[in-house]
Amino acid sequence: MPSKARPRSRIQQKNREVILDAALEVFSLHGFRGATLDQIADVAGLSKPNLLYYFPSKEAVHKALLTGLLDTWLDPLRAMHPDGEPLAEILAYVRRKLDLARDYPRESRLFANEILQGAPRMREAIEGDLKSLVAEKAFVLTGWMDQGRIARVDPVHLIFSIWSLTQHYADFDVQVRAVLGPGHDPFAEAGGFLETLFSRLLKP
Amino acid sequence: MPSKARPRSRIQQKNREVILDAALEVFSLHGFRGATLDQIADVAGLSKPNLLYYFPSKEAVHKALLTGLLDTWLDPLRAMHPDGEPLAEILAYVRRKLDLARDYPRESRLFANEILQGAPRMREAIEGDLKSLVAEKAFVLTGWMDQGRIARVDPVHLIFSIWSLTQHYADFDVQVRAVLGPGHDPFAEAGGFLETLFSRLLKP
DNA sequence: GTCTATACTCTGATAGAC
DNA sequence: GTCTATCAGAGTATAGAC
Numbered sequence: 321m322p323s324k325a326r327p328r329s330r331i332q333q334k335n336r337e338v339i340l341d342a343a344l345e346v347f348s349l350h351g352f353r354g355a356t357l358d359q360i361a362d363v364a365g366l367s368k369p370n371l372l373y374y375f376p377s378k379e380a381v382h383k384a385l386l387t388g389l390l391d392t393w394l395d396p397l398r399a400m401h402p403d404g405e406p407l408a409e410i411l412a413y414v415r416r417k418l419d420l421a422r423d424y425p426r427e428s429r430l431f432a433n434e435i436l437q438g439a440p441r442m443r444e445a446i447e448g449d450l451k452s453l454v455a456e457k458a459f460v461l462t463g464w465m466d467q468g469r470i471a472r473v474d475p476v477h478l479i480f481s482i483w484s485l486t487q488h489y490a491d492f493d494v495q496v497r498a499v500l501g502p503g504h505d506p507f508a509e510a511g512g513f514l515e516t517l518f519s520r521l522l523k524p
Numbered sequence: 525m526p527s528k529a530r531p532r533s534r535i536q537q538k539n540r541e542v543i544l545d546a547a548l549e550v551f552s553l554h555g556f557r558g559a560t561l562d563q564i565a566d567v568a569g570l571s572k573p574n575l576l577y578y579f580p581s582k583e584a585v586h587k588a589l590l591t592g593l594l595d596t597w598l599d600p601l602r603a604m605h606p607d608g609e610p611l612a613e614i615l616a617y618v619r620r621k622l623d624l625a626r627d628y629p630r631e632s633r634l635f636a637n638e639i640l641q642g643a644p645r646m647r648e649a650i651e652g653d654l655k656s657l658v659a660e661k662a663f664v665l666t667g668w669m670d671q672g673r674i675a676r677v678d679p680v681h682l683i684f685s686i687w688s689l690t691q692h693y694a695d696f697d698v699q700v701r702a703v704l705g706p707g708h709d710p711f712a713e714a715g716g717f718l719e720t721l722f723s724r725l726l727k728p
Numbered sequence: 729g730t731c732t733a734t735a736c737t738c739t740g741a742t743a744g745a746c
Numbered sequence: 747g748t749c750t751a752t753c754a755g756a757g758t759a760t761a762g763a764c
Contacts, residue, residue, distance in 0.1 A: 349642065367730070520675070573742080582741090
């Protein structure tokens with residue numbers, strides 16, 4: 321197992337994780353420019369120079385967070401299998417994406433911040449991995465439509481709509497909860513609503 | 525006409541507008557903390573002290589932008605009339621909201637930044653005006669469902685879904701265009717897709 | 729590995745000449 | 747009304763003691 325890039329002591333591993341968790345907290349709330357090393361060090365419970373002992377710069381911390389984030393974010397879509405029952409596959413994808421937004425809202429907001437700011441640090445990945453995965457899955461969706469197993473809609477905009485609707489509950493959490501008021505479970509309600517929405521949209 | 529709050533000369537009026545436009549550009553891209561007066565002054569073509577002659581502080585510029593933004597943002601929903609034909613009213617609302625996202629993407633991103641960051645400067649407005657307007661229109665939607673004129677779904681989440689799907693095309697514009705590639709008109713395509721989506725969702 | 733001290737730059741805001 | 751000069755504080759990053 322410990323045959324990773326550079327071997328690190330247990331305490332180094334631990335501190336890197338603590339820092340990245342703190343950085344996720346701060347970057348996801350303020351974006352790259354709005355976040356400060358002071359805040360991150362404070363949340364991590366370390367001194368600022370000590371933080372910079374583990375990462376050479378603010379950029380490096382941010383980059384470490386983004387690396388791998390896109391993969392995690394796209395995994396639910398990768399798992400949509402061409403051989404499954406179409407509607408069930410799509411609804412399962414929606415559910416996985418919504419669960420991801422519920423369980424990792426900070427990651428969702430980090431991503432949203434990055435895109436909102438013009439994706440200066442993710443452009444490549446978006447125009448590469450993301451674009452080609454969407455193309456591949458759009459092809460699968462089109463196949464299902466050709467066979468008449470789901471209704472015909474624009475497959476790429478269908479994927480956009482799934483991203484949009486699920487991530488909204490993480491990114492606009494404050495607004496959603498303010499409007500719903502107390503005593504609601506936004507994600508539970510969203511689960512039912514989205515299942516209805518996509519079932520009706522795609523019924524052949 | 526010139527019976528506004530404080531009378532301002534033509535040049536003052538003009539400069540305030542130039543500054544607010546520049547500030548919208550910068551704030552919408554970097555959020556409040558990430559934006560700097562230097563950038564804003566630069567885009568506005570003014571010196572930083574001159575900018576601060578028109579607005580007392582960075583906060584004041586930001587506040588001036590947010591004031592009225594929520595109203596503009598909610599106007600399309602206000603215009604959804606209880607006495608109209610239900611599906612047509614809803615589709616017209618979707619269209620107005622999408623047009624707003626297309627024509628004022630910077631405003632959309634300014635709003636998104638504010639919510640993403642926990643709405644520190646809009647909480648009140650969201651828990652007040654926005655919440656009560658949603659409650660009012662959810663009541664209208666529920667009435668239509670009770671009469672069997674549209675299918676029954678959660679009315680508040682229906683409104684969320686309209687916000688989410690329309691604003692996505694402004695806020696995630698970079699990603700949308702990267703995935704679609706050249707030769708596409710995202711907003712035109714979205715118009716058709718969303719009309720289909722909401723028609724099928726709400727057909728009684 | 730972690731801290732204090734500090735260098736140096738950026739940022740918001742003010743003073744004062746014109 | 748607009749500019750140059752400047753201040754105080756925050757921000758990133760480094761040096762060097764322990």
